[in-house]
Amino acid sequence: xxxxxxxxxWVFTSTALLGLASGMIGTFALLKKQSLIGDAMAHAALPGxxxxxxxxxxxxxxxxxxxxxxxxxxxxxxxxxxxxHTRVKEDAAIGIVxxxxxxxxxxxxxxINQHEGGNQSGIHDFLFGKAASLTGSDVNVLTVTAVTVxxxxxxxxxxxxxxxxxxxxxQGIGIPVSLLNGVLMFLIVSVVVIGLQAVGVVLMSALxxxxxxxxxxxxxxxxxxxxxxxxxxxxxxxxxxxxxLIAYAPTGPLVIIFATVLFIFSFLFAPKxxxxxxxxxxxxxxxxxxxxxxxxxxxxxx
Amino acid sequence: xxxxxxxxxTVAYDRQLVLENVSFSVPxxxxxxxxxxxxxxKSTLMKAMLxxxxxxxxxxxxxxxxxxxxxxxxxxxxxxxxxxWDFPTNALDVVLMGRYGHIGLWKRPRKEDIxxxxxxxxxxxxxPYAKRQISQLSGGQQQRVFLARALAQDASIYFMDxxxxxxxxxxxxxxxxxxxxxxxxxxxxxxxxHDLQTVRDYFDYVLLLNKRVIAFGETExxxxxxxxxxTYGGKVTFLSSTHIVG
Numbered sequence: 001x002x003x004x005x006x007x008x009x010w011v012f013t014s015t016a017l018l019g020l021a022s023g024m025i026g027t028f029a030l031l032k033k034q035s036l037i038g039d040a041m042a043h044a045a046l047p048g049x050x051x052x053x054x055x056x057x058x059x060x061x062x063x064x065x066x067x068x069x070x071x072x073x074x075x076x077x078x079x080x081x082x083x084x085h086t087r088v089k090e091d092a093a094i095g096i097v098x099x100x101x102x103x104x105x106x107x108x109x110x111x112i113n114q115h116e117g118g119n120q121s122g123i124h125d126f127l128f129g130k131a132a133s134l135t136g137s138d139v140n141v142l143t144v145t146a147v148t149v150x151x152x153x154x155x156x157x158x159x160x161x162x163x164x165x166x167x168x169x170x171q172g173i174g175i176p177v178s179l180l181n182g183v184l185m186f187l188i189v190s191v192v193v194i195g196l197q198a199v200g201v202v203l204m205s206a207l208x209x210x211x212x213x214x215x216x217x218x219x220x221x222x223x224x225x226x227x228x229x230x231x232x233x234x235x236x237x238x239x240x241x242x243x244x245l246i247a248y249a250p251t252g253p254l255v256i257i258f259a260t261v262l263f264i265f266s267f268l269f270a271p272k273x274x275x276x277x278x279x280x281x282x283x284x285x286x287x288x289x290x291x292x293x294x295x296x297x298x299x300x301x302x
Numbered sequence: 303x304x305x306x307x308x309x310x311x312t313v314a315y316d317r318q319l320v321l322e323n324v325s326f327s328v329p330x331x332x333x334x335x336x337x338x339x340x341x342x343x344k345s346t347l348m349k350a351m352l353x354x355x356x357x358x359x360x361x362x363x364x365x366x367x368x369x370x371x372x373x374x375x376x377x378x379x380x381x382x383x384x385x386x387w388d389f390p391t392n393a394l395d396v397v398l399m400g401r402y403g404h405i406g407l408w409k410r411p412r413k414e415d416i417x418x419x420x421x422x423x424x425x426x427x428x429x430p431y432a433k434r435q436i437s438q439l440s441g442g443q444q445q446r447v448f449l450a451r452a453l454a455q456d457a458s459i460y461f462m463d464x465x466x467x468x469x470x471x472x473x474x475x476x477x478x479x480x481x482x483x484x485x486x487x488x489x490x491x492x493x494x495x496h497d498l499q500t501v502r503d504y505f506d507y508v509l510l511l512n513k514r515v516i517a518f519g520e521t522e523x524x525x526x527x528x529x530x531x532x533t534y535g536g537k538v539t540f541l542s543s544t545h546i547v548g
Binding site: 031033122155156158159161162163165166168169170171172173174175219220221222224225 | 349352354373374376377378380385386390391392395396399400402403407431435451455475515534539
């Protein structure tokens with residue numbers, strides 16, 4: 001086996017792990033009704049990445065992560081400030097902040113591409129993602145972070161479950177809710193940031209939410225939902241990366257198309273919650289009712 | 303020593319006073335009804351006692367110690383609509399959450415935790431529904447699951463926020479039975495309550511609240527026409543069924 005093949009294998013492994021971590025942590029983001037947070041974080045990361053590039057002069061995933069985390073953190077502070085000091089609600093505040101940060105990021109990105117020989121820097125890959133551009137050290141950072149996130153979810157599963165379902169009660173029984181909430185947010189941001197290069201700023205949040213949404217159709221247990229969402233995420237990641245490699249297309253859109261196909265399939269064909277099974281159940285019930293009414297009528301006639 | 307003492311508690315939202323200088327002291331084994339109009343600060347009182355929202359001033363003592371040290375002795379039953387019942391979990395799982403404080407971080411529930419959760423479900427008549435997805439339960443059944451969860455916590459003092467709202471007759475009866483059982487076991491229970499008609503039947507003590515404590519004491523002596531008028535700002539035109547009929 002030559003070196004190229006090993007590299008490709010590593011790209012697949014790391015995108016699979018990214019999808020797994022993303023789906024698992026996305027389950028909690030979805031159930032906490034904080035789907036938009038991932039979106040805000042991903043968009044807010046762009047100016048941070050650009051500034052890191054301008055300061056350092058070349059691509060470095062670790063520095064980009066630091067830049068992305070800083071600008072994501074500033075965005076969070078802006079959102080909280082708006083919610084606290086104005087009458088603007090959280091969803092609108094997120095909308096405002098993420099578009100402003102994204103706009104700023106695009107301005108910086110354009111400038112870099114025109115001035116700093118940005119076309120060779122590979123920084124534009126961050127917009128729509130390019131799994132093929134992952135280097136050996138990128139793969140290492142991605143793998144270590146994804147595995148850490150997965151381990152953290154396994155360790156704190158019980159605690160994440162209770163603070164997601166009933167925050168007030170959790171606080172009442174002495175669970176350190178604020179701390180755990182902070183940990184959960186940090187894990188969400190970490191996954192978003194490590195996914196930026198492979199999946200892209202624009203679509204990373206969909207890899208967080210879509211697999212979890214699809215998984216919800218198949219099960220009524222949080223444990224299974226988390227695992228299934230992880231599975232769907234991993235599948236989408238690998239499929240997207242594979243097609244992107246052979247078709248020379250950006251990875252992000254392919255990953256999301258694959259995740260969405262899984263979602264639509266779940267929405268239609270899941271055994272209990274799916275649309276088809278609901279329609280079939282309704283049909284059977286209607287038939288039952290009709291035949292009952294027919295029997296009553298016959299009884300009256302007799 | 304009284305199990306629950308609140309001293310001069312003041313709470314404000316956005317500089318607006320919601321509770322002003324609230325003080326009372328509850329003897330052991332009493333059922334206390336917390337009564338007052340909408341916006342009187344009943345839920346706020348519970349949340350401030352539990353430290354969910356900051357107090358501007360005042361102290362809460364549980365068996366003589368500050369609440370912060372005695373957290374584990376206080377059980378809380380939030381309003382039913384405070385959670386999303388479409389959460390992917392079943393009734394037994396929710397009740398098991400009452401044991402999380404005992405189980406500790408990282409560890410999984412043990413067999414005795416599960417046994418106890420099952421017993422608590424049984425006490426509220428919900429054992430047959432243990433494995434039922436929580437969105438499939440009726441409003442009354444969901445309320446009973448919440449009560450079972452509080453029981454599983456095995457506390458000495460319970461705060462219940464409007465457990466009787468929107469429940470069927472069977473659940474109301476089950477809750478009253480449970481309250482009495484808790485009382486005979488020496489537990490102290492505070493219940494936010496809305497139905498003035500049943501106050502005399504259900505509670506030993508009442509706390510009449512409208513931002514301040516209007517009156518606190520044994521139901522017999524405190525739950526009077528004057529006090530109720532004062533609590534509701536003279537807006538209660540009916541007082542008893544005889545009043546309406548007569």
